[in-house]
Amino acid sequence: MTTAPRLTAKGRATRDRIVAAATDLIAVRGVAGLSLDEVRRAAEVSGSQLYHYFDGKQALIRAVITRQATAGPSPEIGALDSQEALRAWADAAIEYQERDRGVGGCTLGSLAGELAVGDDEARAELSSGFLSWQGILREGLAAMCDRGDLRADADLDELALALLAALAGGNVLSRTMRTTDPLRAALDAALARVASFAP
Amino acid sequence: MTTAPRLTAKGRATRDRIVAAATDLIAVRGVAGLSLDEVRRAAEVSGSQLYHYFDGKQALIRAVITRQATAGPSPEIGALDSQEALRAWADAAIEYQERDRGVGGCTLGSLAGELAVGDDEARAELSSGFLSWQGILREGLAAMCDRGDLRADADLDELALALLAALAGGNVLSRTMRTTDPLRAALDAALARVASFAP
CATH class of the missing domain: 1.10.10.60 (Homeodomain-like)
Incomplete structure (x- = not known):
């Protein structure tokens, strides 16, 4: 570091x-x-x-x-501990991609695309960044679980990683294909997956 | 081209x-x-x-x-027109990432990470590559729908994009974090989403 x-x-x-x-x-x-x-x-x-x-x-x-990596969810979004908060997080990501008309964006995912191979120090820092995002998502899901908004059989680690991968993959496809459709589809599917564990 | x-x-x-x-x-x-x-x-x-x-x-x-882009699903996997075929496709991607110990992989997603910004000709070719993969996945899902394996209310375009984004995002996270967990989680969640539309 x-x-x-x-x-x-x-x-x-x-x-x-x-x-x-x-x-x-x-x-x-x-x-x-x-x-x-x-x-x-x-x-x-x-x-x-x-x-x-x-x-x-x-x-x-x-x-x-x-x-x-430390930008985290926008302050107005706060903790990602409800379906609504996750939806707002997803919408903010889609809006960000939309604003750029899919041209750019300097997300951890796009940095990882360029740097994860061939620059091991950058890769390690990007990995910490992803881990901290995974932690934020997992914490929010755990709070939902504690409140009884998610069933106990929900695999929180898997859901957090699936949400993060939907964001990263949706961004890379949207940036390449110049449409927000892939990002929207990926996040919608991941959110629906989370919602499927509601009691 | x-x-x-x-x-x-x-x-x-x-x-x-x-x-x-x-x-x-x-x-x-x-x-x-x-x-x-x-x-x-x-x-x-x-x-x-x-x-x-x-x-x-x-x-x-x-x-x-x-x-x-034209490598397509391995010939032994064939058409992606059943839950089992999609599972085999996902397992092949995880195995590919595992074999590399998450070091590399020359996937369309990783190429897009490096090339989608700043090289418009490469971006356009990558975009065609993603489109053709999206088409292969959508075709398989449509066949499942025709056979009655998926309900008519399934949004096939969204599901195809969600599967592709799970692959791309899972790969970028796995390559960066040096574990296949994110790819596995992303693909499992996307497949579960498809399965949720079984009648």
Whole structure:
């Protein structure tokens, strides 16, 4: 893991601006097409400022992974502990893909597509990101189970992974096929699978 | 689409050997890590032979996409027109991922992860590949419907896309997390969703 140096508030804001600019550029060009020069221009920082925070493209990419892995469900969505909350989570993902017209998106899944092979450090960080998402989903499902909204025979690990895979697979198909249909179909099917364990 | 020039049987065998070698190398290194020199060595051809068939890395990558898109379900699996056939298809995908210990795999999904952003020609070919897989799955589901194995209210397009997304998403998670659990969970959930439409 890249540990960010201790920064002043202003330094943190500059670093965040650089990472945000890199995230947006990766969404459009992919990791392979990322140019530090473009990041510098988009973030409106000098080359020496950029290198002060990141000693190269790899370090910057790690920071993007960490950013996307810890972004978590939007704050307005909150815990994913009801059918309605899961539906809102799915709808937010579909809307995000729709807004981009399926062009880009800088999701963990798309980063994994580019980085999971051939860059083991990036792969390990992406894996932690997926694990933390799996944990958030599993926690929500466990709360549903505790409240009696899901039967005790529901396999929560399987359901959490199935939801996450529907998101990742739906995104990759939607981005490639330039339609949100696959993402919608995948998430609808995964949510229906969860709903099938209602008592 | 790259159209292969008319080739003698020997020429076709050489070209196939080159594409097979590139596919194997991409499975381990990703598209970004593919070196034509390594392909040449692995396929045991000279540089001029390689350039006779492919005028560069992009042309070779297109040929790999076409190869993987038309590979289709293994011949021993046949039409995906029963729960058992779908189960065998899913098991073959899990076994493929298991054999690789989650390291690589040169699936359409992993190619899409690397190429769907920033290379529009590759994206379009990958999209055709996904469409043709979607068609194979939909055809199988329609046959099940005709035979009365699925209720008439089953949305076959949604189910076909959900199965394909489970495969793509399960693969990307499994490759990143180095365990077949996500792929298994995603495919099990998608198959259960199909089974839920049995009369």
